[in-house]
Amino acid sequence: MTSVLQAMAANPSYLTNCAHPPSVRLEKPTPHGGKFWKAVAHPNGLALQWGRLNTAGQGRVLDIPRCAQGNPVQEMMDRALAKINEGYGLCSVTT
Numbered sequence: 001m002t003s004v005l006q007a008m009a010a011n012p013s014y015l016t017n018c019a020h021p022p023s024v025r026l027e028k029p030t031p032h033g034g035k036f037w038k039a040v041a042h043p044n045g046l047a048l049q050w051g052r053l054n055t056a057g058q059g060r061v062l063d064i065p066r067c068a069q070g071n072p073v074q075e076m077m078d079r080a081l082a083k084i085n086e087g088y089g090l091c092s093v094t095t
Helices: 002-010 072-085
Strands: 023-028 035-042 045-052 058-063 089-094
Touching (some): 002 072, 023 072, 035 072, 045 072
Antiparallel strands (some): 023 035, 035 045
């Protein structure tokens, strides 16, 4: 993700030209089967999705002004690190 932040600093329209948007998926085991958390950075904000494993879950989109430093990738990194500190494990990262 750091490389994406650097690319965005050099080219602010990086996300607009990105073939596959940066994303991260985390999972956490629970006594009831586990849960997931997913974030995808888009040019217009950060899409979040969460819920129990093997379900569609729920989601919301944070627009740019609500993202850390106006940067959806930075917001994704901050939130993913917080989730990892809560016991979630990394399943996949797309950069």
